[in-house]
Amino acid sequence: DVKVTQSSRYLVKRTGEKVFLECVQDMDHENMFWYRQDPGLGLRLIYFSYDVKMKEKGDIPEGYSVSREKKERFSLILESASTNQTSMYLCASIGTSGIQETQYFGPGTRLLVL
Amino acid sequence: AQKITQTQPGMFVQEKEAVTLDCTYDTSDQSYGLFWYKQPSSGEMIFLIYQGSYDEQNATEGRYSLNFQKARKSANLVISASQLGDSAMYFCAMRLLMYSGGGADGLTFGKGTHLIIQP
Numbered sequence: 001d002v003k004v005t006q007s008s009r010y011l012v013k014r015t016g017e018k019v020f021l022e023c024v025q026d027m028d029h030e031n032m033f034w035y036r037q038d039p040g041l042g043l044r045l046i047y048f049s050y051d052v053k054m055k056e057k058g059d060i061p062e063g064y065s066v067s068r069e070k071k072e073r074f075s076l077i078l079e080s081a082s083t084n085q086t087s088m089y090l091c092a093s094i095g096t097s098g099i100q101e102t103q104y105f106g107p108g109t110r111l112l113v114l
Numbered sequence: 115a116q117k118i119t120q121t122q123p124g125m126f127v128q129e130k131e132a133v134t135l136d137c138t139y140d141t142s143d144q145s146y147g148l149f150w151y152k153q154p155s156s157g158e159m160i161f162l163i164y165q166g167s168y169d170e171q172n173a174t175e176g177r178y179s180l181n182f183q184k185a186r187k188s189a190n191l192v193i194s195a196s197q198l199g200d201s202a203m204y205f206c207a208m209r210l211l212m213y214s215g216g217g218a219d220g221l222t223f224g225k226g227t228h229l230i231i232q233p
Contacts, residue, residue, distance in 0.1 A: 042226060045221070101147050102164060107157065
């Protein structure tokens with residue numbers, strides 16, 4: 001089974017702190033993604049990466065950065081956390097089997113910024 | 115830009131009945147994939163079913179089937195014989211596909227439908 005893991009299920013941080021959210025997948029997938037999910041807004045793409053050291057901005061990259069030093073690991077960084085970054089963060093990777101594409105999600109990190 | 119519309123914010127269904135969750139999409143591209151995910155209250159996103167835009171047959175996975183009507187740009191999810199454990203949020207999503215060069219970007223999601231199965 002494909003497994004996408006995230007370093008924390010719940011996280012509480014203070015405004016201004018630097019926050020690292022880690023995501024690891026074990027299927028050698030090239031494409032990885034970070035989303036945030038908010039009530040009424042659905043899931044929105046923050047950043048994605050096609051390969052090691054490659055990154056692309058999604059729809060809402062402001063206030064975030066990412067790091068992909070190894071293929072299996074994609075980190076989301078909040079340089080200076082703010083209360084409006086309180087959200088559910090979901091990491092995902094994409095695999096393809098023949099013509100079928102599947103995007104696998106991690107369990108999510110619920111971040112509260114005080 | 116792609117857009118996904120799920121017009122049913124919530125649905126109540128009796129156990130064992132079939133359920134149809136609506137999804138329409140908008141894109142000018144010809145090559146795309148359509149996905150359905152289930153999100154229970156625990157928060158994880160569970161992949162249910164995938165339909166490629168060039169697939170001629172409707173996708174099926176166990177009790178889930180996708181009613182794909184390309185001309186209408188609709189991709190409704192059908193759950194047969196609903197169970198109490200089917201109560202969850204359901205999201206329709208799409209992604210443009212570029213088989214020659216990898217993906218163009220991530221998934222575009224609808225706002226979701228909250229399905230509640232009643233005993």
